[in-house]
Amino acid sequence: MASSQAQPLDLRELKRVCSNCSLKELCVPMGLARAEVERLDKVVEKSKTLHGGDHLFRKGDAMRSIYAVRSGTFKSYAVNREGEEQVIGFHLPGELVGLDAIHPDYHQCSVVALDTASACVLPFQQLSELASNIPGLQRQIMRLLSKEISAMVPLAGDHSAEERMATFLQDLAKRLGERGYSATDIHLAMSRRDIANYLRLATETVSRVLKKFQNKGWIAVDRRHLRILDQQALGELAKDSLSEQD
The missing domain is CATH 2.60.120.10 (Jelly Rolls)
Known part of the structure; x- marks a missing residue:
């Protein structure tokens, strides 16, 4: 207790x-x-x-x-x-x-x-x-x-895996920044499997999207350490996703 x-x-x-x-x-x-x-x-x-x-x-x-x-x-x-x-x-x-x-x-x-x-x-x-x-x-x-x-509004609707991941990363960065932590240098305490479950995606899809974002130069990933390199690119993709909920 x-x-x-x-x-x-x-x-x-x-x-x-x-x-x-x-x-x-x-x-x-x-x-x-x-x-x-x-x-x-x-x-x-x-x-x-x-x-x-x-x-x-x-x-x-x-x-x-x-x-x-x-x-x-x-x-x-x-x-x-x-x-x-x-x-x-x-x-x-x-x-x-x-x-x-x-x-x-x-x-x-x-x-x-x-x-x-x-x-x-x-x-x-x-x-x-x-x-x-x-x-x-x-x-x-x-x-x-x-x-x-x-603040606990889930991502709903028919969104692509890329939109869901961008929104997740943007939300995580925003919440960390508001608490005084780095909004660009992030330790992912949650596993890929947990992220996939939360976003209603397959674990393989989460890994694929993260690799895609890394190839675009938007993020850098080393196991559970993630750096956001292009906030604007992620923000635009997340904005498009969230605007569909309004």
Whole structure:
């Protein structure tokens, strides 16, 4: 259980290392009195270190907390009736996970670490109770959750493999850049198979498209290390794909 693994997280540490985290709007809020900030600080916890293959939570687990990725990369997935895994998304440092359980009170997917990772934990009941007693905090929470949910729009429609891959790389670069990481020099924590599953492509197709982009001079790939060399070319292809969804 996440709560049994948790330790209090000092607010000063949050300010120092989590300046690009989604939870900074809650953990380092503006306009709250010192006593209110201290009360909020006591709610935020830090999970123990997880290793690749360790689960943060599993499908069917009761809703207890929402999480902000502190380090590493996580994958959310579900298993269909045929027993096949379907990748739902990848979650980078500073991003929230666990929002899927807010309405049904249980998790509708599983979230697993792809590498060494950790996450900050916000016990949802305590957070809700605190929000009801602190004016303005509930509004901050709703705005934060709304922003995260709106960012989880999957690539839909009839798009080519090249369009899907360009959109995936552009989205990954954008999210990393927003969190203070390099938007052009990227370590792919996820496997080619996971990327293919997420994009609803064959693994061989993902490898073929990456090689095609490399031959065009748009990217350079060395195993899981990827450098974006031509943002404009990828951006134009991704833009064409996204414009079809409007």
